Structure formats: C-alpha cells, structure tokens
Amino acid sequence: MAKEKADVVVSWYFENAETQALRDRFTRPTRFLQMAAGPGTKYDTQLLDYGKTSIQNLLRAKLPNVEPQRVAVMGFSEGCRGVREALKCGDAGRLDAVFGIDGIHTQWVKPRETFETGLLLPWRAIAKKAVNGGPLVVITTSDVQPTYTDTTTTSNWIWEQATGTNEIFFDLEIPSWLMGPVEPPYTSSPGSFGPGQQSWKETVYTQYPLRVFRKSGGLWISNYYDLDPTGVGDHRFQAARVSPLHYLHVLIERWNSQEPEQGILLGNSTESAYLEMGKPEVAQAVALPMPNKDDKTSEGSEDTPTRDDLKKSKFPWGTLFAGVGVGALTLWGVSKINASSSQPVEPDVTSKLRHHR
Secondary structure, eight states: OOOEEEEEEEEEEEHHHHTTTGGGGGSEEEEEOOOOSSOOOOHHHGGGGOOOOOOHHHHEEEOOOOOEEEEEEEEEGHHHHHHHHHTTTGGGGGGGGEESSOOOOOOOOTTTTTOOOOGGGHHHHHHHHHHOOEEEEEEEEEOOOSSSSOOHHHHEEEEEEEHSSOOOTTTTTEEEESEEEEEEEEEEEEEEETTTEEOOOEEEEEEEEEEEEEEEETTEEEEEOSTTTHHHHHHHHHIIIHHHHHIIIIIIHHHHHSGGGGGGOSSSSOOOOOOOOOOOOOEEOOOOSSTTTTTTTTTSSOOOOOOOTTOSSSSHHHHHHHHHHHHHOTTTTTTOOOOOOOOOOOOOHHHHHHHHO
C-alpha cells in the first residue's frame, strides 16, 4: 500500500487545547507526533536510539504509513530541550521549521553577567541557516528571570550570533497580529505552590505585551514584557496565546501558501545533514535594547517592563518545574495549579533540572 505524503509536526510540550484547535487550519495533509516530555525525560537519548538519521527513523517507526514531506519540531518551556536534542541529529539540517517557545535556557557562569553557550549551539546553528535562506526558526520569550539564564538573554545571543549584529532593525514593519488585542482576553488564574505556599495573583491580558520583534530571513524572534511580577501568568500566556498565534500566522500560513517542494523536504536519504555547531564559550549578558533608541521610556508607560532585564525574580521557578512539571502548568483546561495544589519537591530533581537546562 502506498504511503501517504504528509507534512509532520513533532512536538515536546507544545500541544495544548489552543494549538490542537488549529490543526484543521492546515490545508494539506499533516500529521502530528507528540514526544514524551517532563521531569525524568532523558532528552539526550530520546532520539539517539534511532541512529544517524534519527528524525527520519523516528517518523518511520512512529508513523509507518506516512512519507514525510516538510517536518517541523516544536517545543514550549522545558520541551525546548527536546527540540535542542533534535537539532543535534544527523538529519536536522533537513528540518523545514523549528519553534522554541519561552524555553531556551543555559547556565550562568556569573549570575546575570556571563553564561555558557554550549547548550545554545544547536539553536545558533539552525538560526544561522534560517538567516541565510534555510528553515523557518521562531523564538519567543517572556521576561521571566529564573535562577538559570533567561530566555530573553539567550535569544539576544542567538540573534547576534546568527545575524552578526546586536542591533534591532528599527525600520522593520511589525505584523499587526503580533501586538494587537488578545481576543478573547486571557486570564491567568491566581494560585500558589510548594512549601511556604509561593503565590501569584490573577493577571488579565487584553493586549499582546510585545516588547521587541526581530526578523532576518527565516529567523523570527518575539520578546514580550511580563505583566505578572512572578512571571507565572506570562509563562502561561506564552503557551496559551503567544504559541498558537505564531503557529497560525507563521507556520500554518507558510505551509498552506506553498507547495511542499518549495520548503525543505526531509527526504528518504541516509546522507547526513548535520548542523555545524562550533565550540562553546562564555558569553556576556546584554540587556535587550528598547524599540526606539532615541526615546526615553517614561515611568508607567506601556513600554515599561515589570522589572529591569538583568534582575533575578524571587519566584522559585526551578522548584515549580521540578515539583509539578511544566505540563501541569500548561494544560489549562485539564490541570490547573491552585491554592490547594501544594506538592512536595525533591531537591535532587530540582538540581537535575537546573543542571540540564
């Protein structure tokens, strides 16, 4: 029996009610594969068992009746670790799209000042290809400041490494959907977690709090302000609204508007397509520049972030992730964290999560 030719979306923690509701917006045959994710997942070996061309072999095993055309890998929060490992595979250079939604982290060398780049090399490699006419690469960030290197800082480094500049293209036309009204408004419910009951208040999002948008070739980076001082609401908002927004307007519209052959086909090949990673180094943290270098942001204006770029949040993000997992934080209609959801935390799990980010 002939195999079905279809595009494939492989995801780690990316799928939720909002993204799943968009599946029928694809006009061409598209199949979806959700990978295991969460505390205890061995991301570094998850694909290695499939050999040199791991992505192709994974799809042959999981979708045996499908002949993959274009392939996208998507991750939200901790799920970006799965995407990072996919970018190390021998056929990662044949991916058509890569999404990293508020989850690209590494470790500080000197907190808030310098960080190691080893964990960022796969992202840099695919971003460079995107800038030079390669795949679509979409990175979004909140302004959450955890104990490890935040997503805004890592996106700045990826942008500078891929484009050769840390400047924002100020004359770039920003798509209206990136900063329009949130319809319907999104409400992050209040709650608390863990020993001592770390808590957060209700936060309502009526407008997308876009801070900076950058685009070069196929590389898109959207940085957002935080409206919730703890960052919990903003991380939730990234999953519930920012993620599906980019999914629809960037990936789905791209795939619908072109023939598969106009994109990057995964192909039925045993030839390696490794990404050139380069060597790790220690990099300097640079504050994200404002959209207009000539205008001083006045206190209380809508361009004012909830806190300065390089200040650490007091909210124990590592503890939250280790205790309940990102999945519980993001499956809004299925599992919510609330005032009665205090759960014990194993310090060794927290340590492992922080070490591997």
